[in-house]
Amino acid sequence: MGSVFSAPIFFIMFRETTEAAIIVSVLLSFISQVIVDDPALYRRLRWHVWIGVAIGLIISLIIGGAFIAIWNTVAKNVFQTSEELWEGSFALIACIMITIMALAMLKSQDMQEKWRGKLSAQMDNIDTNQSMTNRSGKYALLILPMITVLREGLEAMIFVGGVTFETEAKSIPLAAITGLLAGALVGFLIYRGGSRLTLHRFFVASTCFLLLIAAGLFAKAIQAYEMDKWNKIVGGDADDAGSYDPRGNVWALSWGNPNDPNAGGYAFLNSILGWSNIASVGTITGYCVYWLGVIGAILFLKFKGKRAAAARRAEEPSAAYAQEKVAEKEI
Amino acid sequence: MLASIKSLALVALASTVAQAAVVTYDWNITYVNTNADGLFERRVIGVNGQFPPPAINVTLNDTLVINVINNLDQPTSLHSHGLFQTGNAQFDGPSMVTQCPIPPGANFTYTIPIEQHGTYWIHGHFGGQYVDGLRAPLIIHNLNETYKYDEEYTIALADWYHQEHSVMLEQYLSIFNPSGAEPVPESALINQMLDQKFNFVPGKTYRLRIINMSALAMFHFHIDGHEIEIIEVDGIDVERQKVSSFPITAAQRYSVLVTAKADTSMNYIIHADMDPAMFDVVPDELVLNITGTIVYNEASPLAPEELSQWEPFNDAELVPVVPLATQAPDQVFALTAAFSVLNDYSNKATFNDITYVMPKVPSLYTALSTGNLSSNPEVYGKYAHPMVLKHNDWVEIVINNDDPGNHPFHLHGHVFQIVGRGEGKYDPSSGPYPGYLNTTNPSRRDTVLVPSEENVAIRFQANNPGVWLFHCHIEWHLQAGLATTIIEAPEIMPSVLKVDPTHYEHCKALGIPFSGNAAGKEGLDLAGANLGPDPLPGTFTGKGIVALVFTIIAALLGLGTVIWYAREDDAQIASQIAQAKIAQEEETH
Numbered sequence: 060m061g062s063v064f065s066a067p068i069f070f071i072m073f074r075e076t077t078e079a080a081i082i083v084s085v086l087l088s089f090i091s092q093v094i095v096d097d098p099a100l101y102r103r104l105r106w107h108v109w110i111g112v113a114i115g116l117i118i119s120l121i122i123g124g125a126f127i128a129i130w131n132t133v134a135k136n137v138f139q140t141s142e143e144l145w146e147g148s149f150a151l152i153a154c155i156m157i158t159i160m161a162l163a164m165l166k167s168q169d170m171q172e173k174w175r176g177k178l179s180a181q182m183d184n185i186d187t188n189q190s191m192t193n194r195s196g197k198y199a200l201l202i203l204p205m206i207t208v209l210r211e212g213l214e215a216m217i218f219v220g221g222v223t224f225e226t227e228a229k230s231i232p233l234a235a236i237t238g239l240l241a242g243a244l245v246g247f248l249i250y251r252g253g254s255r256l257t258l259h260r261f262f263v264a265s266t267c268f269l270l271l272i273a274a275g276l277f278a279k280a281i282q283a284y285e286m287d288k289w290n291k292i293v294g295g296d297a298d299d300a301g302s303y304d305p306r307g308n309v310w311a312l313s314w315g316n317p318n319d320p321n322a323g324g325y326a327f328l329n330s331i332l333g334w335s336n337i338a339s340v341g342t343i344t345g346y347c348v349y350w351l352g353v354i355g356a357i358l359f360l361k362f363k364g365k366r367a368a369a370a371r372r373a374e375e376p377s378a379a380y381a382q383e384k385v386a387e388k389e390i
Numbered sequence: 391m392l393a394s395i396k397s398l399a400l401v402a403l404a405s406t407v408a409q410a411a412v413v414t415y416d417w418n419i420t421y422v423n424t425n426a427d428g429l430f431e432r433r434v435i436g437v438n439g440q441f442p443p444p445a446i447n448v449t450l451n452d453t454l455v456i457n458v459i460n461n462l463d464q465p466t467s468l469h470s471h472g473l474f475q476t477g478n479a480q481f482d483g484p485s486m487v488t489q490c491p492i493p494p495g496a497n498f499t500y501t502i503p504i505e506q507h508g509t510y511w512i513h514g515h516f517g518g519q520y521v522d523g524l525r526a527p528l529i530i531h532n533l534n535e536t537y538k539y540d541e542e543y544t545i546a547l548a549d550w551y552h553q554e555h556s557v558m559l560e561q562y563l564s565i566f567n568p569s570g571a572e573p574v575p576e577s578a579l580i581n582q583m584l585d586q587k588f589n590f591v592p593g594k595t596y597r598l599r600i601i602n603m604s605a606l607a608m609f610h611f612h613i614d615g616h617e618i619e620i621i622e623v624d625g626i627d628v629e630r631q632k633v634s635s636f637p638i639t640a641a642q643r644y645s646v647l648v649t650a651k652a653d654t655s656m657n658y659i660i661h662a663d664m665d666p667a668m669f670d671v672v673p674d675e676l677v678l679n680i681t682g683t684i685v686y687n688e689a690s691p692l693a694p695e696e697l698s699q700w701e702p703f704n705d706a707e708l709v710p711v712v713p714l715a716t717q718a719p720d721q722v723f724a725l726t727a728a729f730s731v732l733n734d735y736s737n738k739a740t741f742n743d744i745t746y747v748m749p750k751v752p753s754l755y756t757a758l759s760t761g762n763l764s765s766n767p768e769v770y771g772k773y774a775h776p777m778v779l780k781h782n783d784w785v786e787i788v789i790n791n792d793d794p795g796n797h798p799f800h801l802h803g804h805v806f807q808i809v810g811r812g813e814g815k816y817d818p819s820s821g822p823y824p825g826y827l828n829t830t831n832p833s834r835r836d837t838v839l840v841p842s843e844e845n846v847a848i849r850f851q852a853n854n855p856g857v858w859l860f861h862c863h864i865e866w867h868l869q870a871g872l873a874t875t876i877i878e879a880p881e882i883m884p885s886v887l888k889v890d891p892t893h894y895e896h897c898k899a900l901g902i903p904f905s906g907n908a909a910g911k912e913g914l915d916l917a918g919a920n921l922g923p924d925p926l927p928g929t930f931t932g933k934g935i936v937a938l939v940f941t942i943i944a945a946l947l948g949l950g951t952v953i954w955y956a957r958e959d960d961a962q963i964a965s966q967i968a969q970a971k972i973a974q975e976e977e978t979h
Contacts, residue, residue, distance in 0.1 A: 165955060259963050263956040267949050274945060292566050302568040305735035309937045313928025332945075343937040350948035357951045 064237075065230035066330050067157060067272050068219055070265055072238025073245075074164060075215035079208045080246015083112050086204055087250060107201035115208030123216020130220060143290060147283030154276035154349075156218050161269035162356060164262055230330075268331075274349045275333020281345040282335060303337050312336040413448045414455040419466055419524065426523075427577040428584055430552040434523035435462065435514065442582035443526040445544060450507040450532045456500040458492060465491030465900065467498075469515035470528055471641060472625050472836050474505055475803055479754055479856025480889045482802055485516040486748040487859045487875060490897035490904065498896065507532035508625030509599040509643040511546070518555035518865045521605040523582065529599060536627040536711055539647055542597035543588045545682065547638070547662045549575035549607035550582075555865075562866055563736050570729050570737030571670035572606055572866045578664055578680045586682040588660070590650040597621070597645055604640040605865040606669075608796070608839075609662040610700040611638055613684065615693050616658060618646040620708065624835035626805060627711040636703045637665065639798035641837045641863035654686035656693040663698055667796065706808040706833050713831040716807050716849055719786035723777060724818045726790040727797060727840075727862065727872055732923035738871050739862070740925075745871030746861070747773035747922035749908035752897075754857040757880045758887065759905035763913065764880035771908025773922035774875045777860075779852040781879035786849045787860075788823055790815040791840040797867065800837040801850070803858035803878070807832040810847030823847055837863055855879035855886045871922065 086108045090101060219235070245261070289304040303311060315336040316322070317329035328334035333346065422436035437443035448454050460466050469483030481500045485491040492498040507530045514524035527544045551558065551573065558573040580586040582603075590596060598618075600611055612618070612635035620631040622645035630647070638644055660682040666672045679698065725741045732738045738745045749756065749771040757764045770776035779785050787806075789799055792815055809832050812825030825847060832849075840846045861873035894904045903910035909919035930938070 165952065256960070256963055256967060259956070259960060263952065263960075266956075267952055270948060270952065271945065274948070293568060295569065302731070305565055310930055310934030311926065311928065312930070313926075338934070338937060343941060346941050347944040350944040353948045354951045357955045361955055 064327075065234040066268070066327075067153065067276075068231055068234035069238040069241075070269050070272070071157075071160065071215060071218045072235045073241045074160065074265065075211050075218070076239050076242020077245045078242075079112065079116075079211045080243055081249055082204060082207050082211075083108060084246050084250035086200065090200070104200050108204050111201040111203065111205035112208050115205040116212055119209050119212025119216060123213055123220070126216060127220045143283045143287035147280045147287065150276045150280035150283060154273045154280060157269050157273040157276065158353065158356075160218060161266045161273065162353075162360065164269070165266045165357070165360075270353055271332060272330070274346055274353075275329070275331065277349040278333040278342045278346040279329075279335070281342045282337070282339070285339055285341055304339065307340040309338045309340060309343055310336075410451045410453075411449070412453045412455055414457065415446060416457045416459075417443075417468075418459045418461055420461045422523075424523075426582055426584070427550050427579055429577060432552055433554065435519055436523060437526070441523055443524065445527040445529060446512060447529050447531065448504050450504055450530060452504045454500070454502040454504055456502075456512075458498045458500065460492045460494055460496055460498070463494055464519075465493055465516050466514055466519060466524070467491045467516045468500060468512055468524075469802070470500070470502060470510065470512045471800075472506075472508075472510040472643070472805075473502060473528075474854060475502065475856065476505060476854050477856075477886050478502060479803065479854075479858070479883075479887055480893065482856065482858070483515045484802065484859045486752050486902075488754045488857055489752055489893055490900055490902045491516045493896055493899045496896055496899065498893075504530055506530060506625055507535075508622050508627070509544075509601060509645055510625060511601050511603055511641075511643070513603065518559060518605065518869060520603070521551065521555040521865050525582075525603045527599070527601055530625075537597070537621050537630075537647060538595070539597040540591075540594040542599060544581070544599045544601065545586070545588075545611075545660070545662075546581050546601040546603050547607075547609050547611075547680075548579055548582060548603040549605055549664065550577045550579050551605070552576045555605075559866075559869055563738075563870065565735040568731050568735075568737055569670075570739075570870065572864070574669045574671060574673065574676065575605070575607060575664075576675075577677060578604075578607060578609075578662070580660075580662065580680065580682045586660075587685045588682065590648075590684050590686050592650050592652050592654060592686065594650045596648050596650065598648060599643065599645050600638060601643045602638045602640055606640065608637055608639045608665045608668050608798075610635050610665060610698070611644075612636075612661050612663075612698070612700075613648065614658045614661070614696045615651070615656075616648050616684070618648050621645050621647050623705060623708055623833070624805060624837060626834045628708040628833070629711060631708055633701060633703065635661075635699065635701045637700070637839075639796075639837065639839045639863070640865075641798060641800050642835070642839075651686065655690055657686055657690050658684045658693050659695055660684060661698060663700070665700075704811075705835065705838070706811060706827055708833045709831060710834050714807070714834065715830050716809055716832055717784045717851075719849060720783040721779065722786045722788065722818060722823070724788045724790060724816055725874065726792050726815060727799075728792040729795075729870070730925065733926050734923035736923070738923060739867050740871065741775055741874050743925055744773060744775045745922045746775055746868075746873035746875075747771075747871065747920050749774045750910045750918070750920055751903050751906055751908060753875050753877065753908075754883075754887075755889070755894075755897075755904045756907055757857055757877055757883050758889065760907060760913075763907075764877070764883070766914070767877070768914055768916065769907040770875060770877060771916060771919045773920060774908060775873070776875050776877050778877045779879065781852060781855060781882055783852045784849060785852055786823075786847055788816045788818070788845055788847045789838075789840050790845045791842060794842050796839055796841050797862045797864060797872070798837050798839045799846075799860065800863045801848075801858060801860045801876070803854050803856055803876075804850045805834045805836045806838075806848040806850040807834050808838060808846060809849045812845045812847075814843060814845065816845050816847075852878045855883045 087105060090104050090108070285304060289302070293302065315325050315334070317325045317335060319325060325334060325336070335342070417437045419435060419437060420439055421433050422439060422441040423431060424434050424441045425431040426434070426441070434441050446454070456468065458468060465485070467483050467485045467489060475482045479488055481502055482488040510528040510530060512526055512528045513520035525548070527546050529544060561567065562573060602609055617632060617634070620633060620636065621627060624643055636644065661679060662681070663679040666678060672678065683692070727739065727741055729737055729739050732745060753770050753774055753776070756770055760769045763769050765778055767776040767778050786809070791797055810823055810825040810827055816823055825845070838846055838848060856878055858876040858878060859873055860876050861868050897904035906912055907914065907916055909916045911917070
């Protein structure tokens with residue numbers, strides 16, 4: 060299964076599509092709230108949003124897709140000679156990118172709130188300038204989603220690109236499409252007013268999965284570097300022969316080889332958990348150290364958040380005092 | 391009248407007695423420096439200060455005596471390859487099988503009754519000394535040869551290395567050679583020298599005795615412009631077989647008859663082409679095809695070189711001149727040869743998953759000193775891979791080659807019949823062997839090539855009490871453990887074999903026990919026996935399980951931290967939803 064469905068790609072596409080869908084749903088719900096007495100304008104503005112999203116999506120797919128294709132074909136040919144070295148480096152890059160994304164997802168748990176905040180500021184501008192009739196403002200609701208989706212889309216492409224190096228080409232399409240569909244579904248549910256709590260828990264679960272994947276990638280990167288070193292000593296492609304460095308080996312199983320084409324289940328476990336039938340002191344330690352690093356990062360985020368909240372509360376008394384003053388004046 | 395008949399009889403009697411001579415060779419084994427292939431000077435093992443060691447020539451019914459003085463800095467021993475050593479197993483030679491090796495500085499006399507004739511060779515059988523040059527042809531003449539020829543030449547082929555065998559062996563067996571790639575020779579030689587020339591006189595018939603003394607290489611032999619007829623294989627005379635070329639693996643021998651041309655206008659090239667299939671890699675500098683010259687006239691030019699075309703050849707089709715019908719076997723063994731990385735992390739060879747490791751006591755001495763237990767394979771140690779045979783039983787061994795390489799297997803103390811060939815692996819539990827050849831006089835020899843992923847069935851009668859090594863004759867593979875020990879008729883060995891006490895003195899000098907089981911102890915107490923590496927378990931060991939548990943704990947802790955972090959936001963969202971609900975309700979009221 061791991062060979063036709065790449066879990067990291069799925070989660071990346073899911074997350075990026077969800078965020079884009081949230082933007083769309085916020086804009087659409089905003090339009091339906093504001094434009095209550097002009098059906099023609101209402102319809103036109105809704106179209107603007109969809110067209111803007113579509114254009115943004117297409118451009119980002121073209122640019123990103125081209126980038127990935129060129130990078131993959133050029134890079135893969137160049138890197139054949141020290142295959143393991145490059146595979147290890149790409150696994151490490153993918154691990155870092157996925158970890159950042161997973162933690163960001165955790166941090167910006169309220170994407171809707173964030174986007175509402177951002178977009179309402181922009182909407183206020185548009186409203187006060189009565190730019191529905193203004194030329195530049197006319198297409199604001201087209202340009203805004205287009206730029207947003209473009210930016211999100213390119214971000215997704217870069218993340219996907221970072222991950223595809225160490226992914227089989229045929230595992231990408233299915234994962235990308237299902238990620239896209241799942242993200243669209245989530246956006247639709249949000250628009251319809253789905254439960255924020257369920258959504259939040261969905262995102263937390265996604266974060267957990269992504270971190271598991273990233274931990275596995277970290278171990279894979281270490282294994283690739285060790286295999287490259289062993290290949291250089293032994294002189295040849297030891298991995299194909301099932302050979303490994305016996306010094307520091309922790310387990311070497313006759314079953315469970317993720318590269319075995321007949322046992323796809325292990326390839327799937329490899330992509331989700333980083334499972335391998337060969338483990339060394341290096342890979343096991345690396346895996347545990349990764350999780351320690353993640354725990355450290357999360358603790359840091361928590362304390363940073365607490366300090367920021369405390370700082371805000373410290374400011375509030377002065378704001379409240381100012382408001383009181385104004386109220387006093389008015390009275 | 392009567393007096394002349396009597397004197398004639400006396401003369402005849404005298405001549406037969408005179409024919410059974412004692413032929414003595416004094417072999418002072420020393421190191422010699424030489425540049426045999428003209429490419430590299432190196433230290434080799436020579437005899438009497440000379441390299442190459444001289445050929446041994448004896449005649450049927452002679453007694454061959456070799457007085458060995460070991461002037462090396464390491465032990466040594468000599469094996470006369472192909473000689474039956476009937477009732478003489480203690481002089482067969484392989485170290486820790488039939489004797490303790492000869493200590494440095496010591497003397498050892500091999501006394502061997504010659505009971506056969508043909509083309510043989512003698513070589514070191516301690517470590518890989520023969521690869522360092524301790525090898526020479528051993529030609530046994532017959533006063534009444536089966537075939538008539540005018541003269542004979544010996545053409546001994548061998549691959550040649552520039553490094554000493556012990557140095558290469560360390561690299562070959564190290565953990566950094568998991569694929570078991572054998573060291574590739576740097577060159578090859580005829581008669582361990584360069585530029586060999588063989589003079590041919592027009593009209594004469596020559597017998598060429600071709601020996602392959604290699605560590606690894608297989609040669610394809612052919613002569614430009616001349617037809618060759620095989621007349622002998624591994625000491626067995628066979629019916630003439632005309633060939634244009636034939637392959638010869640390590641340790642095999644062939645005799646061919648060649649008729650010299652009628653004119654002396656040209657000289658011709660003798661080809662010995664090494665088969666690249668035997669080598670892990672073929673370096674560009676390696677000259678695979680070596681040559682010698684047949685000289686009709688020193689002044690004549692060389693005939694243009696012919697294109698090398700190797701003919702396929704099935705030595706099972708050769709017909710021995712002296713027929714020997716085969717018989718249904720009393721015992722059948724199946725031995726599967728394979729190579730893999732074992733739990734000492736080096737690539738080793740196994741027969742049925744057992745790799746050969748020398749016992750603490752030479753197996754022959756174990757057989758002679760353990761009384762009734764000598765028929766119990768346990769006393770020889772598991773890793774000597776003993777196969778016990780009953781006296782005069784007909785024994786069949788099916789050799790399965792479960793390896794991508796081709797292997798020449800050699801049995802000491804016997805020639806065997808080639809009774810069958812097949813593809814793949816034969817499993818005795820699946821029924822009778824399906825590949826028998828339909829012949830009443832099967833081909834016989836002592837070294838047979840089993841090609842990659844094929845099997846060969848050989849048969850012989852256990853009529854020679856003794857301990858006989860059965861092994862692949864690629865020296866690297868013998869060192870990697872591709873050997874078994876045949877314990878033949880141990881129950882009658884003590885009555886047939888008498889070991890000179892001086893042999894045991896050499897054991898004492900080297901600190902090697904010379905009686906008891908494989909651990910040097912009494913009975914079946916094998917504690918302390920030499921153990922070999924075993925196949926890798928391929929499962930979780932203790933440390934693997936501990937490591938797995940650590941990774942699971944680490945992942946659970948990490949995920950737990952994520953959920954812990956998210957709980958606060960979770961609670962916040964829940965309260966916001968509750969507040970919004972309250973606000974909504976207030977509005978509607």
